[in-house]
Amino acid sequence: MDHNKIPQATAKRLPLYYRFINNLNHQGKKRVSSKELSDAVKVDSATIRRDFSYFGALGKKGYGYNVEYLLGFFRKTLDQDETTDVALIGVGNLGTAFLHYNFMKNNNILIKMAFDSDPEKVGTTIGDVPVYHIADLEKKLDGVNVAILTIPASEADGITDRLVAEGITGILNFTPARITVPEYIRVHHIDLAVELQALVYFLKHYPLEETKQLD
Amino acid sequence: MDHNKIPQATAKRLPLYYRFINNLNHQGKKRVSSKELSDAVKVDSATIRRDFSYFGALGKKGYGYNVEYLLGFFRKTLDQDETTDVALIGVGNLGTAFLHYNFMKNNNILIKMAFDSDPEKVGTTIGDVPVYHIADLEKKLDGVNVAILTIPASEADGITDRLVAEGITGILNFTPARITVPEYIRVHHIDLAVELQALVYFLKHYPLEETKQLD
Numbered sequence: 001m002d003h004n005k006i007p008q009a010t011a012k013r014l015p016l017y018y019r020f021i022n023n024l025n026h027q028g029k030k031r032v033s034s035k036e037l038s039d040a041v042k043v044d045s046a047t048i049r050r051d052f053s054y055f056g057a058l059g060k061k062g063y064g065y066n067v068e069y070l071l072g073f074f075r076k077t078l079d080q081d082e083t084t085d086v087a088l089i090g091v092g093n094l095g096t097a098f099l100h101y102n103f104m105k106n107n108n109i110l111i112k113m114a115f116d117s118d119p120e121k122v123g124t125t126i127g128d129v130p131v132y133h134i135a136d137l138e139k140k141l142d143g144v145n146v147a148i149l150t151i152p153a154s155e156a157d158g159i160t161d162r163l164v165a166e167g168i169t170g171i172l173n174f175t176p177a178r179i180t181v182p183e184y185i186r187v188h189h190i191d192l193a194v195e196l197q198a199l200v201y202f203l204k205h206y207p208l209e210e211t212k213q214l215d
Numbered sequence: 216m217d218h219n220k221i222p223q224a225t226a227k228r229l230p231l232y233y234r235f236i237n238n239l240n241h242q243g244k245k246r247v248s249s250k251e252l253s254d255a256v257k258v259d260s261a262t263i264r265r266d267f268s269y270f271g272a273l274g275k276k277g278y279g280y281n282v283e284y285l286l287g288f289f290r291k292t293l294d295q296d297e298t299t300d301v302a303l304i305g306v307g308n309l310g311t312a313f314l315h316y317n318f319m320k321n322n323n324i325l326i327k328m329a330f331d332s333d334p335e336k337v338g339t340t341i342g343d344v345p346v347y348h349i350a351d352l353e354k355k356l357d358g359v360n361v362a363i364l365t366i367p368a369s370e371a372d373g374i375t376d377r378l379v380a381e382g383i384t385g386i387l388n389f390t391p392a393r394i395t396v397p398e399y400i401r402v403h404h405i406d407l408a409v410e411l412q413a414l415v416y417f418l419k420h421y422p423l424e425e426t427k428q429l430d
Contacts, residue, residue, distance in 0.1 A: 008421055009257070009259075011416075011417075011420060011421065012257050012417075013257075014416065015409055015412060015413035015416065018409070019404070019406060019409050022393075023393040023404075026393040027393060027395065042224075042227050042228075044224075078412060078416055084415045084418075084419075086411070086415075092312065093308045093309070093311040093312035093315065094308070094309065094312040096308040097307065097308035097309040097312065097407075098407060100308065101407060101408060109408075109411055109412060109415055145418075146414065146415060146418065148411070169418055170414050170415070170417075170418040172410060172411055172414050178237075178238045178241040178242060180242065186414065186417055186418055188410065188413065188414045189234070189238070190405075190410055191234060192312075192313060192316060193316060193324075194230055194233070194234050195387060195403065195405055196301065196324055196363065196387055197230060197293060197324060198230035198403065199361065199385050199387050199401065199403045200299045200301075200324055200361060200385070201226075201229065201230065201293055202226075202227075202385075202401055203299075203360075203361065203384055203385040203401055204299075205226060206223055206226065
């Protein structure tokens with residue numbers, strides 16, 4: 001698969017598509033229309049058709065796309081040969097939840113180490129991942145360039161600066177803090193409150209029965 | 216604010232816009248261009264300009280949009296007078312993280328109750344939220360119509376059926392399970408593994424330095 005052939009705007013939508021197609025496959029669905037995909041991933045049908053044409057997936061009128069073909073494509077494209085090591089910073093409730101996930105089951109991502117300052121956690125392993133003291137960040141991080149931030153917001157800036165100094169290039173930020181990083185560092189931000197707020201907003205203003213009548 | 220004036224496709228993008236504008240405001244930024252917004256939220260500039268025209272926000276060439284004005288609009292639109300009660304199902308690590316969030320700080324969403332089967336948790340309160348036994352779901356749920364699922368995947372189907380029978384209309388699903396619900400029920404799905412996978416994919420294929428040269 002030559003990734004250079006896929007426009008970046010299309011690539012940005014791959015994980016969205018992947019998640020939904022994977023859902024359909026689990027439900028035993030064999031095909032999907034661009035309209036169904038559009039409703040689910042909130043991307044207009046024309047864009048979806050154009051994106052899919054880059055993957056060599058050509059939908060048939062009245063049939064749609066083959067779910068298995070799409071899933072095979074997404075797996076090949078998203079799952080890479082090389083394993084990516086990740087460091088998790090902050091072994092609180094959310095951090096611990098992450099450590100209990102088995103990321104290796106579906107893709108080549110490994111949480112290799114975790115950091116915390118709690119003496120009860122330091123020196124233990126959780127979900128097979130060793131927990132080091134946050135004071136040892138610079139000593140232990142060796143080679144890892146992706147970090148998950150599950151620390152209190154008040155600690156986000158200080159930790160981020162230390163991660164950047166150590167050459168981290170990607171951060172998955174679960175803190176409510178808005179961290180400042182050099183522009184070559186990629187930060188994805190997930191705010192649990194915003195996710196809940198979005199759901200509630202849609203329930204209030206776009207109840208699904210009404211939506212169906214409008215469509 | 217008359218929500219009916221905003222097309223649904225535009226409304227779907229509000230939480231995305233809100234998150235990013237809120238970030239900018241925290242960083243002390245006073246203005247933002249549609250290009251900057253486009254890069255951040257992955258929506259093309261023309262769509263952003265059209266969306267914002269519905270909000271009465273008209274960007275000026277060479278200046279962009281006023282961050283404070285946009286934020287005021289989003290707050291007014293997303294924060295509602297009426298509080299929405301939410302039930303959290305599954306007080307494991309992720310569920311406990313949710314209970315420690317103070318959702319009421321920024322919006323009118325309240326996790327009113329939580330359910331679990333662990334006798335050590337049932338009867339306690341976590342983050343001021345009472346934890347009931349999952350066997351009492353039908354008895355306690357009274358009037359709550361939004362649920363957060365933070366239970367093991369294996370329990371997702373059974374619990375979902377019970378929630379649907381009790382009149383739940385919205386589910387924020389954090390389990391890796393793909394739940395099946397009637398079409399009038401809104402399900403938002405957040406998969407921690409997919410979020411991490413997306414970050415790693417972009418780091419590998421679109422390092423930010425390279426991206427800047429291509430733009």
